[in-house]
Amino acid sequence: MPIPAPTLYPPFNIVRLSHVEYRVTNLAASRAFYVDTLGLQVTDEDDRTIYLRAMEERGHHCIVLVQDDTPSVGLLGFKLFDEPDLDKAAAWFADQGLPVDWVERPYQGRTFRTQDPFGIPLEFYARMDRLAPIHQHYKLYKGVKPLRIDHFNMFSADVDASIAFYNTIGFRVTEYTEDAESGKCWAAWMHRKGGVHDVAFTNGRGPRLHHTAFWVPTPLNIIDLLDLMATTGYLANIERGPGRHGISNAFFLYVRDPDGHRIEIYCSDYMTVDPDLEPIKWDLKDPQRQTLWGAPAPRSWFEEGSVFEGAALVDSQLKAQPIIAP
Amino acid sequence: MPIPAPTLYPPFNIVRLSHVEYRVTNLAASRAFYVDTLGLQVTDEDDRTIYLRAMEERGHHCIVLVQDDTPSVGLLGFKLFDEPDLDKAAAWFADQGLPVDWVERPYQGRTFRTQDPFGIPLEFYARMDRLAPIHQHYKLYKGVKPLRIDHFNMFSADVDASIAFYNTIGFRVTEYTEDAESGKCWAAWMHRKGGVHDVAFTNGRGPRLHHTAFWVPTPLNIIDLLDLMATTGYLANIERGPGRHGISNAFFLYVRDPDGHRIEIYCSDYMTVDPDLEPIKWDLKDPQRQTLWGAPAPRSWFEEGSVFEGAALVDSQLKAQPIIAP
Amino acid sequence: MPIPAPTLYPPFNIVRLSHVEYRVTNLAASRAFYVDTLGLQVTDEDDRTIYLRAMEERGHHCIVLVQDDTPSVGLLGFKLFDEPDLDKAAAWFADQGLPVDWVERPYQGRTFRTQDPFGIPLEFYARMDRLAPIHQHYKLYKGVKPLRIDHFNMFSADVDASIAFYNTIGFRVTEYTEDAESGKCWAAWMHRKGGVHDVAFTNGRGPRLHHTAFWVPTPLNIIDLLDLMATTGYLANIERGPGRHGISNAFFLYVRDPDGHRIEIYCSDYMTVDPDLEPIKWDLKDPQRQTLWGAPAPRSWFEEGSVFEGAALVDSQLKAQPIIAP
């Protein structure tokens, strides 16, 4: 299936991805990972929940950690442009026959919960409590110096269908991988906020969350994190990298939190605000697609992901296989 | 004058700043500076004109160098979202009583030339020839490794009036400097594309172009450029920096081209896509506003700029003075 | 006076500079500066004295802070190769008619105190307590990530005489500045350990300690320190930089401790172990000597320094003047 033409005038205006809720089995262990190691800032916490933001963010939270019995992903949050967009969005999802539940979320204005056609729980809001800037409070910077949440990457059992849906609500494809044999998309990167992606979809048993990514200042911050994790008991949590992606051109590292939720540390992709930006096509058989420098990803990176609360899993029917590290 | 509320639904959709036309008196000398030293890529040239793009840009040009008898700025170019926006924009400018001339520009689609109320020549288009990506052609990277044009900064004899005009057409203030005594704005930074600015205005005899800025990957590229310029005959062209701006938090360097046109090299500001992002206010008397680390800018930086073709100059009536290096 | 030929077989073997004793008037304030801000590690402390080491050092201390009524420098320490060298050195200083006092120094083996002919208090030892490596304890790294003490720079009222003396005991000139008019040396950089210098001398009222330098991994660590100091109350302690020295080619920053003792943060000079390395000569009138990028140093940098305990000050007779920032 070819990449659809971008939806220049979508039914409502999504500004960007906003936040993720991770259910975790040991809140103290997760705090040590996200706060003491990655360097995210706590904006509120009690014995069941921790709210976190990155250094340049002024919204109240980009990650919500919630204590639970088993690890999962409670929701993916998106910020809409304005309150009228919120009502347009709610109406649009209802029109699609998808559930729309208005929910109370601390530190957020009016918020509704829905899901995409594949079962991913989505929440939309237009206004979240704004906090005072801390990006020049350099004493607070630590760990990998995370600046902002960058994107969500999800396993999809039908990437073409995922592209079609998210394209309809205004996400534009910037790069994609084609399985030349079947002519189907293996993976796609789609943006709203002007980088390579806010959301991406990769072929596999889904829906599952592959990873959430954070933007950092330079590759040296990623090297600092590797040194820190390697010498503070997190050696086994380093999964892949550092390296440069062929797709997106970003410098990357993948690490796993104590429950196995995958976090990408990411910098230096490119600006994509032009509405006539041509998508870049890659071939599934090109090893530089994954890593420009040639190293394949490990099997765990292709197979493991976080389940979404309440989403039924479906296997992909694609038979093609990426190159996996032996 | 307080900062006006942002125009959430402007009369037409400007995507971003696009390009500048610099009139230069020695095209070969300018080529040595922009191509061999800064590292911009030539996309077309003849004996009167050179078209340049930066490494991640796919539009045909971000700088057009034109041989002339005296140095000046021929135009500031902006990209609109779509062809309908182009017609809406032309109508809007005509409604303001501003001139609208449809012009032929190589490598661009329909383009009109107008000016802002202060005389700055502006050109708008929606489509420019798109070139194949070169951001992964690493053999081409040289000089400061310029990735993309980032912003224009202009002297304005009435910053409040400049803010009001550009706010009306959708630029949003992200940071500004107030002259506490007069209650007027000394300077303002306004964006469309999601960084701290596409355009900025600084108090002074105007309108003049203070500088055009290019985004680079890391501060180390700026250090590389300093080393290169200092040892290839461009020592006197280094005007200010390196340093970190208080405003924008960006790491910066200012250099002058052979005709004195000022170029800023810039990296690491922050994302501003949220429509409810609160502007950050600075006091004119705060030295960290200019340089977070305290060093004041030299007198030339406050006083010298490039004239716009055909624009009459007006002195500012503000009496306040910034801190200038002795 | 020409630079003397290096002493290939000196009377005793100095391995490297080792440590400095700073007398400070507020030990808590100094601790906040050296430990919490620069990131040196405390190896011992009581209410009168703090011992510090840098991250890759295994000797017990590179700085000793001692509470006192007025700021001064108690001693410059040097490490000798072996115990026999210590006896040869003591005999040699005694032969020159210089005082030799065997002193007790915590954490050091046999140590004697002497002075150079100009009154600088020097202490020599061969063995200091060795501590376990911490260079891979990345959790401890903070501030500017100081790796090791690099050099001492001193004001000398007669640089040629200082060069002659230190050359005799094996320090080799790597670079020097000549005052072309008088034919005298304005400044010289002399090494033992294989970098551009362990000691340097600059013309001026002396003897005084101009600064002690620390080596850090990359220029980005220096930028981090600037950001930190600028936002934690140390703005006025930033004196000069960042920049690249023409001499030594190092990337540098000069900061002042709470008592005004000057610390240089320094990286990326070059290896000088070849005994036939030719000294590089600079002209006092060449502004790139100071800063390759052209910015002159401020007046304080040329005029202020720390007095040595017990050393009488003498004015230089040279009339030439360096270029000073206006």
Place this chain on the structure above:
Amino acid sequence: MPIPAPTLYPPFNIVRLSHVEYRVTNLAASRAFYVDTLGLQVTDEDDRTIYLRAMEERGHHCIVLVQDDTPSVGLLGFKLFDEPDLDKAAAWFADQGLPVDWVERPYQGRTFRTQDPFGIPLEFYARMDRLAPIHQHYKLYKGVKPLRIDHFNMFSADVDASIAFYNTIGFRVTEYTEDAESGKCWAAWMHRKGGVHDVAFTNGRGPRLHHTAFWVPTPLNIIDLLDLMATTGYLANIERGPGRHGISNAFFLYVRDPDGHRIEIYCSDYMTVDPDLEPIKWDLKDPQRQTLWGAPAPRSWFEEGSVFEGAALVDSQLKAQPIIAP
């Protein structure tokens, strides 16, 4: 076998490793690799031979490329302190029953060729032509910006014996890997010039040259080289890295030249001039020894190396195996 005590007063004074002669089968292809890609500078060349130096070196050559029918290593060169050391060294090798041949080498003073007891061809000299400094000719920097040759690493069939021999002539062990089962050394790093090593030995069929290493300014230069090689036809020449070694703490990358000779790009180890520096011991079973971040090296890295001209190969008798990437 325990690590022997360092030889504090060796029979002659080796300053540092100096140069390597690589026999290559396609001089033009090798030039494209070493000059156009790595960025070494040509100091002389004809149709059979190319002499290269790195950016901060003032000696005439650190690599000599010689056209030949099959790839091999012609010699490892070392610089002695002074001419008397050259005679002492020649006498000492002769006393050991090792061959001593005085040879003519362009751009070098008196030079003799010998071999170590395991057949590695060694050449010693005290003086080589000195060239004008180019370390501030920033226009010349390209590729990975190689600053200086750093070390040789060799396969040895009996690492304990290699340590014993090189220790006798003054090389000091800084770090080593023990095979706990046999009590034998698996690998050792030994220095003269004040870094972690000038020479290293790794267990394996030997003698063979494992790699020659070059020092570069920062990890970002290594990332630049990866990007360049990955997009200019050298993808298959990237063998291992980037990463941080546990041993030496250096940031590294291994690449292969067109004949398979292995080059390490290396930065940020630590200073080792103290004669009482304690060697750091690692266990062969510790995966962080190889790469602090945990990734094992590929099989080729453990098994492939360059043969020395005229040296007979012997298998190691050690049965222990390092951890190899699957």
